[in-house]
Amino acid sequence: MAMLAHIVSYDTTSDRSDLPLIDWISGWMDAHGVSWSLSHDPSGEKANLHAIIGPREAGGLAFAGHVDTVPVTGQEWTGDPFVLREQGGKLIGRGAADMKGYVACMLAAVPDLVRIKLERPVHLLFTFDEEISCDGARVAMQDALENNLLPSVCVVGEPTLMTPVIAHKGRLAARLVARGKPGHSSRPAEGVNALHALGEAMAWVAAEARRLALEGRKVEGFEPPNSTIQIGFAQGGTAINIIPERAEALLEWRNVPGDDSHAMMARMEQELEATTGRWMREADPECGLTFEVLNELPPLALAADNPLTTAVKLATGANAEEFVSYGTEGGIYQQAGMTSIVCGPGSIEQAHRPDEWIARTQLERCDAFIRDMAQRVCARSTGAA
Ligand SMILES: [Zn+2]
Incomplete structure (x- = not known):
């Protein structure tokens, strides 16, 4: 909750630079001894951050979230969109659902993730421009491939109410x-x-x-x-x-x-x-x-019997997987060679709306999910990666 409030306080509308938030994230990684690198857009005004916990190598599991949001202009908010507030279990603020909730869970998990004995790396990918072009994801993939640091599998945390989504158009x-x-x-x-x-x-x-x-x-x-x-x-x-x-x-x-x-x-x-x-x-x-x-945006298609689907189902307790009608960065990741699934806290119904909110319980489920997935995929000798 404190982490989400902090992340929401940065206005990272897609037409602005995300560097102040990315800077802060890099400081958070430094504070926990996690290595990270940036990849920029051509203007240099926007950056992705790629942090790696455990062995600094390709393979392993990535959690991926975009840090940009849609604008608040023309929307009727009942409070400051960049000041997170709570009303009856709902946390309200721009990006709470799409998708700073997931980003906050990724960051809040870092102190726990660094304590796990990891056989394979856990990657944290923070990207720019998802809401306008998904070019951040393209730059991130190019960077990962050039540096031979491409994760094997990836969970894109767009809001799905923690249901595994294996395909979109x-x-x-x-x-x-x-x-x-x-x-x-x-x-x-x-x-x-x-x-x-x-x-x-x-x-x-x-x-x-x-x-x-x-x-x-x-x-x-x-x-x-x-x-x-x-x-x-x-x-x-x-x-x-x-x-x-x-x-x-x-x-x-x-x-x-x-x-x-x-x-x-x-x-x-x-x-x-x-x-x-x-x-x-x-x-x-x-x-x-x-x-x-x-x-x-390329389509996403993951088999229902893929080990990643199975791992996400076990980690979320979901017994079915879904298809959605909106696009995500997952198609770009899949195309780059990273097996991808979409699963994250909050509802897409809330995305892009005034008074966008996420349920506190969704964040709690996501917190548990991230730790469980890291253990499941990267700490054991067998797993989806
Ligand atoms: Zn999104």
Whole structure:
């Protein structure tokens, strides 16, 4: 609770530097004789911290949490979001659930973890920018791989009410731009209508959305069980009698594990290139469609009988595992070669809301979970790692 109050007091909204909090965490590690290293974003204003307890080597178990939060601007808080307060077993503050609660449990466990005789390392990963791009996790993985310090398995502590979550969909967001040629509407042959081109692309997406629902690969456990596609925003043109020069749409794929979002986008590009792109280019070689990836998150898929799933079920006492509809850094970790699962205190229902809270009992369960997992995976001669 004191630890969470301290962590919450740092405003680590994603658009700000996380260095003051990371500095404090490094001091905490020093105070307990734990080795740590930083990896930065290109600006140097943000950093991940990777602490290692036990043998300083690859393998072992990682607990991973992001330290950034969503903004409080425009939200109706009934108190200072950066001052943790308790009301009837609920601890209220920005990030309490997503996911400073877990981060606080990771930090509070350090004095106990350093006393365990560890055969394999326990890694603590604190990352930046999860709420905007997950680039912190990418930088952390690159750093761990370069230094040969990649953990074998990882528990990402996004709020799941301490239920093991073994799968989520991936997401690819892209901007589609139709570059046309302006002109007067009375002389259509002299221009290239960007909105007509975008309209064809949008019709393609609508058909693809229906096709995926009917014939897409189904992965049981997801709702809906198939990959999806949608356009969420579109704009173009300036006036009714001017041939639009430019039009754009924002679209996203949410792919089930096993469906490759890049391949799905490539197919859209190819098919539209052969139809819409062709008539645009024939009218003017400068015209056409372009796709730009805005951000992406790989899906997470862990087998229900994976030893990590089993270890987390035993440590939490959960008898089932779940799938969720939101993305996490777990997909990036999995892709980097770290077997990953999502399990953390608090509810996703609370995430990003005004008066975000976490139940004190959730933190207590998480405290026990972290110690149990470290023992289970890293202290014995056999285990998930
Ligand atoms: Zn989160």
